[in-house]
Amino acid sequence: MISFGPTEEQDMVREAMRDFAEQAVRPIARDCDEASEIPADFLQSVWDLGLTSTQIPESYGGGGEERSAVTNAMVLEELAVGDATLAAAATAPSGFANAILDHGSEEQKKALLPLFCTEKFHAASLAIIEPGPIFDASRPRTVAEPKDDAFVLSGAKTLVPLGDQASHFLVTARNGEALDAFVVPRDAAGLTISEPELNLGLKGLTTVGLELERVELPHDARLGGDAGSDVGRILDASRIALSALMLGVSRAVLEYCVPYAKDRVAFDEPIAKKQAIAFRLSDMHIEQQAMRLMVWKAASHLEKGQEILRAAHLTRSYCAEKSLWVTDNGIQTLGGHGFIREHPVEMWFRNARTLGVLEGVTAV
Amino acid sequence: MIDFTLSERDRAQLERTRAAALICRKYARYHDENEGDFPPDELPEAAEFYANQTPLPDASDDDTAPPVMMALQSIGQFWGDYSVRLKRTGGGGLGNAALSAAGTPEQQEKWQHLVLSMAITEPGCGSDPSRVSTTAVLDGDEWVLNGEKIFVTTGIRAEGVVLWATIDKSAGRAGIKSFLVEKGTPGFEVPHKEKKLGIRADDTACYVFKDCRIPRENLLGLDETIPKKSSGGFRGVMKTFNMTRPMTAAMGLGLAKAALDFTRDELEKAGVELEYGSALGAQSAVAERFMRLEALYEASELTTLQCTWMAGQGLPNNMESSVCKAHAGSAVRAITQGCVELLGPMGISREHLLEKWMRDCRITDIYEGTGEIQRLIIARGLFDYTRADLK
Numbered sequence: 001m002i003s004f005g006p007t008e009e010q011d012m013v014r015e016a017m018r019d020f021a022e023q024a025v026r027p028i029a030r031d032c033d034e035a036s037e038i039p040a041d042f043l044q045s046v047w048d049l050g051l052t053s054t055q056i057p058e059s060y061g062g063g064g065e066e067r068s069a070v071t072n073a074m075v076l077e078e079l080a081v082g083d084a085t086l087a088a089a090a091t092a093p094s095g096f097a098n099a100i101l102d103h104g105s106e107e108q109k110k111a112l113l114p115l116f117c118t119e120k121f122h123a124a125s126l127a128i129i130e131p132g133p134i135f136d137a138s139r140p141r142t143v144a145e146p147k148d149d150a151f152v153l154s155g156a157k158t159l160v161p162l163g164d165q166a167s168h169f170l171v172t173a174r175n176g177e178a179l180d181a182f183v184v185p186r187d188a189a190g191l192t193i194s195e196p197e198l199n200l201g202l203k204g205l206t207t208v209g210l211e212l213e214r215v216e217l218p219h220d221a222r223l224g225g226d227a228g229s230d231v232g233r234i235l236d237a238s239r240i241a242l243s244a245l246m247l248g249v250s251r252a253v254l255e256y257c258v259p260y261a262k263d264r265v266a267f268d269e270p271i272a273k274k275q276a277i278a279f280r281l282s283d284m285h286i287e288q289q290a291m292r293l294m295v296w297k298a299a300s301h302l303e304k305g306q307e308i309l310r311a312a313h314l315t316r317s318y319c320a321e322k323s324l325w326v327t328d329n330g331i332q333t334l335g336g337h338g339f340i341r342e343h344p345v346e347m348w349f350r351n352a353r354t355l356g357v358l359e360g361v362t363a364v
Numbered sequence: 365m366i367d368f369t370l371s372e373r374d375r376a377q378l379e380r381t382r383a384a385a386l387i388c389r390k391y392a393r394y395h396d397e398n399e400g401d402f403p404p405d406e407l408p409e410a411a412e413f414y415a416n417q418t419p420l421p422d423a424s425d426d427d428t429a430p431p432v433m434m435a436l437q438s439i440g441q442f443w444g445d446y447s448v449r450l451k452r453t454g455g456g457g458l459g460n461a462a463l464s465a466a467g468t469p470e471q472q473e474k475w476q477h478l479v480l481s482m483a484i485t486e487p488g489c490g491s492d493p494s495r496v497s498t499t500a501v502l503d504g505d506e507w508v509l510n511g512e513k514i515f516v517t518t519g520i521r522a523e524g525v526v527l528w529a530t531i532d533k534s535a536g537r538a539g540i541k542s543f544l545v546e547k548g549t550p551g552f553e554v555p556h557k558e559k560k561l562g563i564r565a566d567d568t569a570c571y572v573f574k575d576c577r578i579p580r581e582n583l584l585g586l587d588e589t590i591p592k593k594s595s596g597g598f599r600g601v602m603k604t605f606n607m608t609r610p611m612t613a614a615m616g617l618g619l620a621k622a623a624l625d626f627t628r629d630e631l632e633k634a635g636v637e638l639e640y641g642s643a644l645g646a647q648s649a650v651a652e653r654f655m656r657l658e659a660l661y662e663a664s665e666l667t668t669l670q671c672t673w674m675a676g677q678g679l680p681n682n683m684e685s686s687v688c689k690a691h692a693g694s695a696v697r698a699i700t701q702g703c704v705e706l707l708g709p710m711g712i713s714r715e716h717l718l719e720k721w722m723r724d725c726r727i728t729d730i731y732e733g734t735g736e737i738q739r740l741i742i743a744r745g746l747f748d749y750t751r752a753d754l755k
Contacts, residue, residue: 001371001374001425002374002429003367003428003673004669004670005366005677133645134644134645134646138642235641261747262747272749272754273749279736279743281747282743283739285742285746289684290663290667293667294663294666300368304369306369309641311662313655314658318659318660318663321656
């Protein structure tokens, strides 16, 4: 049955997250951007909401609540209205944990999921992206060679979120013809973790590069064990999450521009009364609504176990294009003020541009 | 619960729509090239088609709500052709949507089996319907109608019309009401059919009303009062758009989908691979461009379905109806024009239907309120502005 009606619980979650974003996220967003750092107590405060742990089954130490990709997408949207950088950082552990939960072997779940069920914020990260142009997540250059009862990983990753503190990385690699993912502990021999990278946007989110020089991993480090895993689905879940973040940034711009346009007077009237501005803001509204429905649809397919490759791809591509358009035009709506760091719009523009090229990071 | 799964019955219904659409498509080119020759009310294939139909699965709680199915079926139908129908049944005109949105139960009962057109535009007023100058004057138990209407969609074939007229010019927008008028009523004339860029087989007509008398109970919704606050009553009239706008969006989307499906097939035949999930660098420019058009379609269809879903739930959907209409208006232009470019010579050849779909769907961003009007409405909603605040 086609339905666009959120459940009562989803409405409650959205409202709670909206309040949290307004009170706890937005106020520190600019400082985090300027300092290229997120305070540890912020990550802990989101952790305390239980976004990661409550969705892990009780048998692994979690809250055992039902996991809904649609609800998670709503959470990401609301948090990202506050700030996408903080939203991405705070939920990055879910990217790793959900991949283990959905695709890990029983041993992997038993070993790794309890890490996310303690009271203290725990970081582990997806390591998908590779340096250099023309990177394709479905064809990584990092390779895994089977060797006796082990795998040897060679290659390089970049833009690995929370790489400064992650205990484990889920590294994608080519294993012959197959696309596989491997659990690589931080202290693995042959793994070099770079200093924090310097990026255009999401500046508060620490990302690192990984150098894998013949990193030897036990046989059971392969996600899903002998059966392997559907890495494409992990990528798709992350693309839906990134889309939700891009949607949130777009909504932040719209919600900032509306009162600004009503307030700002030019030629004796608010600029909102001029069609050139009014139509632009209408288009922002149209696009953020379209983005949201695409995110909902892809997330709904994901949570029902249906095919999502095409939906996730189209959603990501649409949200990347439109969030960039919205944020770019947010700057134009504010004119010179859009260019000044006193207003957040230039930051949102940088964040949208950055989100649009990422893979991995978090998941719904 | 947010869900996008079609039930067995939904799917069977849409398959039926598609099968009929495929038959209609065979006649599409002929009726485009022969503008004066209307498609027949029933195609030769109709009898056999209906005789061989397998029954639909039983209705269940998993079925999609009727207004959403209406939009999906409309997409499926227009995917075949804009104008040709296997068999024309009652309803189906824009006026029918207005009737179902604003008519009393008695009016719906009496009029729903007729094809109803909707007459708003006049030679002197288009996007600003508050300038409507056709008049309705109460004389005893009858309304007397006088005025001229143009661009009336399905105006020739329609059996009746939902007509916009003012009952008090001095009241401005508040004085505008909708009236149900049956063809053949003395004083209701149809002088000619318009010649157009696209949707040529569709009969877009001009109507003239000269002392045309109709019963008092033909006032749609039966509310004869003129609200004091100037926008109140007019809003009642505008409410009829909240179902017609998503339906016109759906019609355009059907054509855009046809263009995408045709283009996808031709690209695949030519060896272009569409690799979803692959990065920009791994795609050909043609594949990448095509997938962007697909994304645009998906986004547009969702805004339309959401709007109809809200209508079905009885939720106010004024903003959403403008959002989906504006989105589809732009999207179907970009999609069909983009497909023509992607297929090049094949795109412009009249051997294929693609160039026709591009012409046909150009109307989507114009009728039932231009894209500009939709954006005005959306902006007023965003800013909490009145019509006077933002013109």
